[in-house]
Amino acid sequence: MRRPTRSRYATVVAGLTAGVVLTACGGSGSLGGDDDEASNGAADDTSPVTVGLLVPTSGVYAPLGEDMQQGFELFLEQNDGQLGGRDVELEVIDEGETPDTGVPGAQRLIQQEVNAVVGIVNSGTALGVRDAFEEAQVPLIIANAGADDITGARSSDYVWRTSFSNGEVAAALGPRAAEDCESVFLAAADYAAGREATAGFERTFTEAGGTVAGSVYPPFGTTTNYQPFLAQMQQSGADCVYTFFAGAEAVAFTQQYASFGLKDSIQLYSSGFLTEGGVLQAAGEAATGVETSLHYTDQIDSPRNTEFVEAYRTAYDEAPTVYAVQAYDAAQALDQAFENGTSGPDVVEGLKAIDTIDSPRGEFGFNEGHGPDQTYYLRRVEQGEVGLVNVVVEELTTS
Amino acid sequence: MTRPMTTPSSRGSDMAVDEVVAAGRPSSRGVFLTRHLPIGAAIVLALFAVPFFAPADLANALTRILALALLAVSLDLLVGVSGLPSLGHAAPFGVGAYAAGITAKEVTPFAPVPLLAAVVAGAVLSVLVGLVVVRTKGTYLLMLTLAVAELVHVLAGRWTAVTGGTNGLVGIPAMTLVPGGEPVRLAGIRYWYVLAVALLFFVLLVVVSRSAFGRSLRGIRDNEQRMSSLGYSTFRVKFTVFVIAGAVAGAAGSLYVVQSRFVSPTDLGFEVSALALLAVVIGGRGSLWGAVLGTALVFYLRDEIGPLLGGRGGLLMGAVFIAAVYLLPRGFAGIRVPRRFHRRQEAS
Amino acid sequence: MLGWLDSNLVTMIDGVAFGVLLFTIALGLSLVFGVMDVLNLAHGALYLGGAYLAVSIVGDGGSSVLVFVLALLAALAVGALAGAGLSLVTRPIAHRGHLDQALLTLGIAFVAADLFSELYGNDVKSVRAPAAFGGSTSILGSTYPTYRLVVIAVGLVLAVGAWYVIERTRVGSLVQASVADAQMVRALGVNTTYLMTGVFAAGAALAAFGGVLGAPILSASPGLDTRVLILGLVVVVIGGLGSVSGALVGALLIGQVEALGVSLVPTYASFLTFGTMALVLLLRPSGILASGRAA
Numbered sequence A: 001m002r003r004p005t006r007s008r009y010a011t012v013v014a015g016l017t018a019g020v021v022l023t024a025c026g027g028s029g030s031l032g033g034d035d036d037e038a039s040n041g042a043a044d045d046t047s048p049v050t051v052g053l054l055v056p057t058s059g060v061y062a063p064l065g066e067d068m069q070q071g072f073e074l075f076l077e078q079n080d081g082q083l084g085g086r087d088v089e090l091e092v093i094d095e096g097e098t099p100d101t102g103v104p105g106a107q108r109l110i111q112q113e114v115n116a117v118v119g120i121v122n123s124g125t126a127l128g129v130r131d132a133f134e135e136a137q138v139p140l141i142i143a144n145a146g147a148d149d150i151t152g153a154r155s156s157d158y159v160w161r162t163s164f165s166n167g168e169v170a171a172a173l174g175p176r177a178a179e180d181c182e183s184v185f186l187a188a189a190d191y192a193a194g195r196e197a198t199a200g201f202e203r204t205f206t207e208a209g210g211t212v213a214g215s216v217y218p219p220f221g222t223t224t225n226y227q228p229f230l231a232q233m234q235q236s237g238a239d240c241v242y243t244f245f246a247g248a249e250a251v252a253f254t255q256q257y258a259s260f261g262l263k264d265s266i267q268l269y270s271s272g273f274l275t276e277g278g279v280l281q282a283a284g285e286a287a288t289g290v291e292t293s294l295h296y297t298d299q300i301d302s303p304r305n306t307e308f309v310e311a312y313r314t315a316y317d318e319a320p321t322v323y324a325v326q327a328y329d330a331a332q333a334l335d336q337a338f339e340n341g342t343s344g345p346d347v348v349e350g351l352k353a354i355d356t357i358d359s360p361r362g363e364f365g366f367n368e369g370h371g372p373d374q375t376y377y378l379r380r381v382e383q384g385e386v387g388l389v390n391v392v393v394e395e396l397t398t399s
Numbered sequence B: 001m002t003r004p005m006t007t008p009s010s011r012g013s014d015m016a017v018d019e020v021v022a023a024g025r026p027s028s029r030g031v032f033l034t035r036h037l038p039i040g041a042a043i044v045l046a047l048f049a050v051p052f053f054a055p056a057d058l059a060n061a062l063t064r065i066l067a068l069a070l071l072a073v074s075l076d077l078l079v080g081v082s083g084l085p086s087l088g089h090a091a092p093f094g095v096g097a098y099a100a101g102i103t104a105k106e107v108t109p110f111a112p113v114p115l116l117a118a119v120v121a122g123a124v125l126s127v128l129v130g131l132v133v134v135r136t137k138g139t140y141l142l143m144l145t146l147a148v149a150e151l152v153h154v155l156a157g158r159w160t161a162v163t164g165g166t167n168g169l170v171g172i173p174a175m176t177l178v179p180g181g182e183p184v185r186l187a188g189i190r191y192w193y194v195l196a197v198a199l200l201f202f203v204l205l206v207v208v209s210r211s212a213f214g215r216s217l218r219g220i221r222d223n224e225q226r227m228s229s230l231g232y233s234t235f236r237v238k239f240t241v242f243v244i245a246g247a248v249a250g251a252a253g254s255l256y257v258v259q260s261r262f263v264s265p266t267d268l269g270f271e272v273s274a275l276a277l278l279a280v281v282i283g284g285r286g287s288l289w290g291a292v293l294g295t296a297l298v299f300y301l302r303d304e305i306g307p308l309l310g311g312r313g314g315l316l317m318g319a320v321f322i323a324a325v326y327l328l329p330r331g332f333a334g335i336r337v338p339r340r341f342h343r344r345q346e347a348s
Numbered sequence C: 001m002l003g004w005l006d007s008n009l010v011t012m013i014d015g016v017a018f019g020v021l022l023f024t025i026a027l028g029l030s031l032v033f034g035v036m037d038v039l040n041l042a043h044g045a046l047y048l049g050g051a052y053l054a055v056s057i058v059g060d061g062g063s064s065v066l067v068f069v070l071a072l073l074a075a076l077a078v079g080a081l082a083g084a085g086l087s088l089v090t091r092p093i094a095h096r097g098h099l100d101q102a103l104l105t106l107g108i109a110f111v112a113a114d115l116f117s118e119l120y121g122n123d124v125k126s127v128r129a130p131a132a133f134g135g136s137t138s139i140l141g142s143t144y145p146t147y148r149l150v151v152i153a154v155g156l157v158l159a160v161g162a163w164y165v166i167e168r169t170r171v172g173s174l175v176q177a178s179v180a181d182a183q184m185v186r187a188l189g190v191n192t193t194y195l196m197t198g199v200f201a202a203g204a205a206l207a208a209f210g211g212v213l214g215a216p217i218l219s220a221s222p223g224l225d226t227r228v229l230i231l232g233l234v235v236v237v238i239g240g241l242g243s244v245s246g247a248l249v250g251a252l253l254i255g256q257v258e259a260l261g262v263s264l265v266p267t268y269a270s271f272l273t274f275g276t277m278a279l280v281l282l283l284r285p286s287g288i289l290a291s292g293r294a295a
Helices: A004-024 A062-078 A099-111 A123-136 A166-180 A192-207 A227-236 A247-259 A278-287 A303-316 A322-340 A344-352 B015-021 B026-053 B056-081 B090-106 B112-133 B138-158 B187-210 B212-222 B224-229 B234-260 B270-283 B289-308 B313-327 B339-347 C002-036 C043-057 C065-096 C098-120 C146-168 C170-180 C182-187 C192-218 C224-239 C244-264 C266-283
Strands: A049-055 A086-094 A116-119 A140-142 A159-161 A183-188 A211-216 A240-244 A267-271 A291-294 A357-359 A362-366 A376-383 A388-396 C136-139 C142-145
Touching: A049 A062, A049 A099, A049 A322, A062 A086, A062 A116, A062 A303, A062 A322, A086 A099, A086 B289, A099 A116, A099 A123, A099 B056, A099 B234, A099 B289, A116 A322, A123 A140, A123 A159, A123 A192, A140 A322, A166 A192, A166 A240, A166 A267, A166 A291, A166 A376, A166 A388, A183 A192, A183 A227, A192 A211, A192 A240, A211 A227, A227 A247, A227 C002, A227 C244, A227 C266, A247 A278, A247 C142, A278 A388, A291 A388, A303 A322, A322 A344, A322 A357, B015 B212, B026 B056, B026 B187, B056 B187, B056 B212, B056 B234, B056 B270, B056 B289, B090 B112, B090 B138, B090 B234, B090 B270, B112 B138, B112 B234, B138 B270, B138 C098, B138 C224, B138 C266, B187 B212, B187 B234, B212 B224, B212 B234, B224 B234, B270 B289, B270 B313, B270 C098, B289 B313, B313 C065, B313 C098, C002 C043, C002 C136, C002 C142, C002 C146, C002 C170, C002 C192, C002 C224, C002 C244, C043 C065, C043 C098, C043 C192, C043 C224, C065 C098, C065 C192, C098 C224, C136 C146, C142 C146, C146 C170, C146 C192, C146 C244, C170 C182, C170 C192, C182 C192, C224 C244, C224 C266, C244 C266
Parallel strands: A049 A086, A049 A116, A116 A140, A140 A159, A183 A211, A183 A240, A240 A267, A267 A291
Antiparallel strands: A291 A376, A357 A362, A376 A388, C136 C142
């Protein structure tokens, strides 16, 4: 027996579904012409641009994301909300903690046909979306992710970087450490960044005549107790220790390095993330005396940096970190590039035409892999006027 | 004395076992089809129509959700239908994704080949894990699957030579639908491919669930001892469904890769396993199609709405979970059509 | 032999310290799971709440033992309240099985995590041990943080106290009976609602207490709740649900695995904890010292 109510019900459901799909999105559909490619149309000299900011605003990397957003927005504020003479609409999307959320976030920005994307903390995400940006011809300026391959084996005209590469930051420290230590013990969180950093350090350290007394890689993200690793360091008889840790692990490691007595007996070297930003405040006294290499510290004594630090403090009531500067410089890069045009290829040409960026870290230009060609500083943690700071000891020569 | 993980349908009911005993009643199948076919057909039609109207980013989002929905449906076969709760179902999913990605890079991007590799990889992993895991029950099964998945997760991050390590597997080419042909770049076509394959496997799982084998699964879920005394080798049955679920999860992984063209260890991680399980619960355990709705809700929240909330995404997810528990006690699938309709029919 | 012992003794002591901290975390989870058969995935959030409470009360300047004790007591109180609240909230769905409880408590955990993020920001916040215990002692020629020895002491007191309550008091025997057969206890006329709420409150109070106790070592940061929850689950499952001595044995075992184990086979450090759990589950599915309820 037919049941009219049921088929009516079915029709209603079908109609609603179709209706929702239709009304939820207007426009062009996913079949004709648009696909992966963003339509970067012709634009005149003053047409507005949309910039996507893909940074973590939740989860363990949120502090970095906050700094990056602040840095980028500061430049906009200093320039009447314009880049390259065009009004900027900023679209902030949460990258999250992992590529699971970062990759969809990037894809979404590409589909929304933004003129450029800035940000990305997670190296996996950065490497994973490289093809998407290249195929869609949307420029990406990475303002943190440090995987060496991004400006190395997997470089692309559409992927630029104003931050750093893990190996380079570490390598800068090697020769300098070799002046003070004959042997070193390497320790880093067991993930790509940690491995790349120790590899970079080891290369230049051994080239300068040092030896590696041992190495250990505590599991990434789950290690809270470093005692077994610290014991190994003591037993190895090494003169110094080089490490790579970031975030909560950096805090735990530094504190435990001190409380287990290594702080006063074995000099600790690291890539600067161990003592940058909130991590330094949390580690406290335990971090004093640690020497690190990084391309920025708010203590850099130059007119450009002094002016920048003051502006940042006025705006956000805290000292700027390297993460803020990286994003700030990404804005500077776009400011120069957008003068050339707003379409993907035009922006890339504009980026290629950049001679130098007048950064608070010092002037730098882009190298062949589209990463920054920059100076690294040897910093030491000392007690400042208000809290701990990374004092500049000297500039490190990069090979 | 062991107490199995309680599920709503198992409370004081051996109905499923009775069904097995009285197997073969023809009318049950017929009722199922006439009741569900119109709605099902309408929804499938609407889904196929999406690329004509939706912009590419919605098609991409739906593609990703379809892949994850297939994962959740295969998990529902384990959890809802068979009563085998697993907190490690991201493992065959991720292993399938890696297999598909590696095959696409090293062998050929012609879609069915990575798909096959993924199915096989998921199945093989499930065979190895199942032999060891299927003997346990309830909470212990839950924790054991969690442990195994975490071990696989760590392995994926450490085995850099094969998986690319923690940076992930990159450089996966776009799929082709013709051997040696043009790579598919249109979001709409990719969507259709994923939709077609997902539907295929979904139908397969429904068939499994509605078959005699499926009835025995439900029987084991509700009263394993009785099933065993009826002569069923409960281990063999459970092991088989574990492998089937793993193979389909692997397929889901290959569909995921078609869209993301990137695999990283987090795709094997606890978060994916947990969210898939939650999607199954929200959708309504045992219904299979409920898991699709559950996935749509969970992952749409996480990936499309959450990132726009300036860091408050977790709050929204948490609130939705809490609401789902109280408002949808049997999940989406448990929402009953209002009684009014029934009464009116009786009267006419 | 002596040489090996010499270089690893400190590590083993440290394993005990870490294990004891895990015990305080796991005990509450085990009791709630064992007695009430509730899978409380908000347990990690309770721990983190205690840690943030320590951030507010103790802070990261040097502080007195009194202030620290104050923080511990505050954590017990706030935790108990939270536990009672959770008990109330999970009662309507208690019969619906573990998965639904998981969904609800996980939702609560997400909301709590977001709340903490709003209140305290996303940076790591550290807590200083009381000045009296902030230094180091020398053990066999090696420097060892005094505070960890304090943790061992506190944990052992807790273990003895918990054992006494469970084994030697009436309430304790009711709790044990409920683990074995809740219906029977009800049939005896005991108001199991109060009992259940009490156990939940105690379990939550212990979690928050653990948060304060562990704060000088683990600090407080987003994501810590998940890590603590997973470790707690591992310990509880290994030790056996609902068993105090099981929780202690499980915790000490994992503590050693993460200390001595990591020291002996550092290359496989990442596999050790879950490998141990998988092994135990395969060999003794109900846990090392299971008592009663097995699933």
